Amino acid sequence: MNARVLVLTGAGVSAESGIPTFRGKDGYWRNLNPAKLATPEAFANDPRLVWEWYRERRQRIRNAQPNPAHKAIAKLAQHAQEFLLVTQNVDDLHARAGSSKEKMVQIHGDIFVTRCSRCDFSRREHPPSFNYGVAGPPSQGYGVAGEREEEEVDLPRCPRCEGLMRPGVVWFGEQLPWSELQRVENYLEDGPCDFVIIVGTTATFGYIIDWALRAKASDGELVEVNPEETPLSQFATQRVRERAALALPRMIDELVARGNFL
Ligand code: OAD
DSSP: OOOEEEEEEOTHHHHTTTOOOSSSTTOHHHHSOHHHHSSHHHHHHOHHHHHHHHHHHHHHHHHOOOOHHHHHHHHHHHHSSEEEEEEOOOSSHHHHTTOOGGGEEETTEEEEEEEESSSSOEEEOOOOSOOOGGGOOOOSOOOOTTHHHHHHSSSOBOTTTOOBEEEEEOOTTOOOOHHHHHHHHHHHHTOOEEEEEEESOOOOSHHHHHHHHHHEEEEEEEEEEOSSOOTTGGGOSEEEOSOHHHHHHHHHHHHHHTTTTO
16 A cells, blocks of 8 residues: 555654643643743843743753654654654654654754844754664754854854844744745645644644645545544544553554555
8 A cells, every 4th residue: 555644743742751732731831921932022022031941941852752652653654655744843852763854844943953033044053962772863964063052152143143043943923934834735735645643732723734634635544643632633533532652652553564554
């Protein structure tokens, strides 16, 4: 079978790695105001506060490990004939579990990228000191030696234009990165998917719902893995009300064993 697969993930896939979600119990947006931390206006008003929050998050992610859900998705990518992972997560746990950047779109950016708020200069900060395991390091260009110190500078400035550097993530009110958006559109245009798997997202953003619905072939499966109901649940052909780290390895092992992807 020529299986074409789209996987869409959100914060729930990293929850079991100890990364807080946004809207869930103990989620960031339960206690913090996104308008003060994740908008261009917040950055203009108080860049120090915004940087402090992102540095804390970077550190938490560096200390975290991919969980069985990230690993199962990387395994599925290897077995599917055609595969794309679209993640809303800015962490690098999918990459560290072995998902290749060719088959992954980080639609809300990458928390380890630092970019200029004025010109197009950007760099990727040093990878965390983890053990890459079998997958090897992600192939993005990391910053050169010395930039780790740069990252710890209170308010980093652009080496090219002296503009304020900011985290390379998408904030509320900003456009999605054009090139990444194109990669998703191209994948959708290339044909319908036999399996669309949506994991750990409240599907708050219309484009997530739109991509999931557009991607599914008329006889395809739309599988939702989430302990809670979401706006996408009503369209799902299978609703798996379990934690991703439990459900995904089992589900993906079954799919691979059925030979759908060979
Ligand atoms: P949310 O925090 O909105 O949703 C997390 C979802 O994960 C919820 O539906 C939970 O039920 C589910 N969940 C929690 N634990 C889970 C587990 N162990 N296994 C499976 N599911 C679990 O996070 P997102 O939908 O990713 O945007 O949020 C989307 C965007 O809103 C984020 O990318 C971020 C945020 O504001 C930006 O920063 C632009």
